[in-house]
Amino acid sequence: MLYLVGLGLSYKSDITVRGLEAVRKCSRVYLEHYTSILMAASQEELEEYYGKEIILADREMVETGSDKILHNAENEDVAFLVVGDPFGATTHTDLVLRAKHSNIPVEIIHNASVMNAAGSCGLQLYNFGQTVSMVFFTDNWRPDSWYDKIWENRKIGLHTLVLLDIKVKEQSIENMARGRLIYEPPRYMSISQCCEQLLEVEENRGTKAYTPDTPAVAISRLGSGSQSFKVGTIKELSEYDAGEPLHSLVILGRQCHDLELEYLLEFTDNREKFTNDVRADQEYFKPAPWVPPTEPADE
Numbered sequence: 129m130l131y132l133v134g135l136g137l138s139y140k141s142d143i144t145v146r147g148l149e150a151v152r153k154c155s156r157v158y159l160e161h162y163t164s165i166l167m168a169a170s171q172e173e174l175e176e177y178y179g180k181e182i183i184l185a186d187r188e189m190v191e192t193g194s195d196k197i198l199h200n201a202e203n204e205d206v207a208f209l210v211v212g213d214p215f216g217a218t219t220h221t222d223l224v225l226r227a228k229h230s231n232i233p234v235e236i237i238h239n240a241s242v243m244n245a246a247g248s249c250g251l252q253l254y255n256f257g258q259t260v261s262m263v264f265f266t267d268n269w270r271p272d273s274w275y276d277k278i279w280e281n282r283k284i285g286l287h288t289l290v291l292l293d294i295k296v297k298e299q300s301i302e303n304m305a306r307g308r309l310i311y312e313p314p315r316y317m318s319i320s321q322c323c324e325q326l327l328e329v330e331e332n333r334g335t336k337a338y339t340p341d342t343p344a345v346a347i348s349r350l351g352s353g354s355q356s357f358k359v360g361t362i363k364e365l366s367e368y369d370a371g372e373p374l375h376s377l378v379i380l381g382r383q384c385h386d387l388e389l390e391y392l393l394e395f396t397d398n399r400e401k402f403t404n405d406v407r408a409d410q411e412y413f414k415p416a417p418w419v420p421p422t423e424p425a426d427e
């Protein structure tokens with residue numbers, strides 16, 4: 129059996145009872161190690177807690193070397209651990225399909241994900257549109273296809289969850305060119321860098337999917353002891369120090385319900401300014417008032 133086990137967001141004990149029971153009976157345990165991190169537990173702590181050795185699975189192993197993970201899983205139990213939920217944000221459908229094609233039974237054990245825990249900032253999950261990913265810009269690679277998705281969400285009034293890039297086990301161009309297996313330290317995008325990139329792309333595109341004054345919510349370290357939220361405009365958050373990773377951002381949609389706003393006001397020192405920013409932003413993409421059709425005039 130291949131078990132895909134969600135670990136939840138932060139602590140070693142966030143794993144579900146069913147997940148823990150599955151891990152403890154597996155002969156091999158892999159930890160997906162490139163899309164997220166368990167903030168409050170190290171590999172060694174997890175190993176001690178599970179009573180199992182953990183094999184770190186980087187992108188290369190999961191995407192091109194999955195045969196290793198699936199090896200003999202039709203006869204023995206193998207666990208593939210994913211921080212958050214196995215199907216939250218990054219789905220591991222490819223691995224599941226490969227297992228099914230090899231007649232390996234698969235069991236998914238779910239857990240909390242950033243995709244639902246983001247609701248703890250007070251915005252209703254029902255009012256979110258497409259989630260987007262913001263990658264680190266480089267000198268010659270500044271992808272902005274997410275811009276159109278934010279525009280589409282905002283046009284129909286919905287909030288946008290922005291997930292921020294993580295770079296683990298990355299090689300410098302020079303080391304890659306020389307074939308040296310030396311890896312850079314992990315990098316996690318911050319809220320301020322994300323907001324700077326948002327502002328840069330808006331300036332280039334100029335179609336006002338959002339503006340520097342659009343309100344947003346900075347979400348830091350969800351589910352951990354130091355979880356925090358901060359609201360402000362995108363411009364203000366481009367100067368905000370959110371501290372240690374992990375970070376996510378929500379760009380508000382036009383349909384910000386009064387109850388949502390009341391909750392968000394807990395995360396600012398200037399309630400009046402933020403209320404005014406939200407009200408002003410709601411004018412964007414506001415549909416024209418509905419006008420009843422007129423009766424055709426009698427001839």
Ligand SMILES: C[S@@+](CC[C@H](N)C(=O)[O-])C[C@H]1O[C@@H](n2cnc3c(N)ncnc32)[C@H](O)[C@@H]1O
Pocket residue numbers: 137163164210211212213214215216217218240241242243290291292293294347348349350351352374375376
């Ligand atoms: C590719 S997603 C992986 C999601 C994970 N599988 C899950 O279900 O939560 C990783 C990104 O989600 C966001 N994220 C994940 N966990 C987070 C947390 N606890 N607090 C804030 N943001 C988080 C960060 O932007 C991070 O770079």
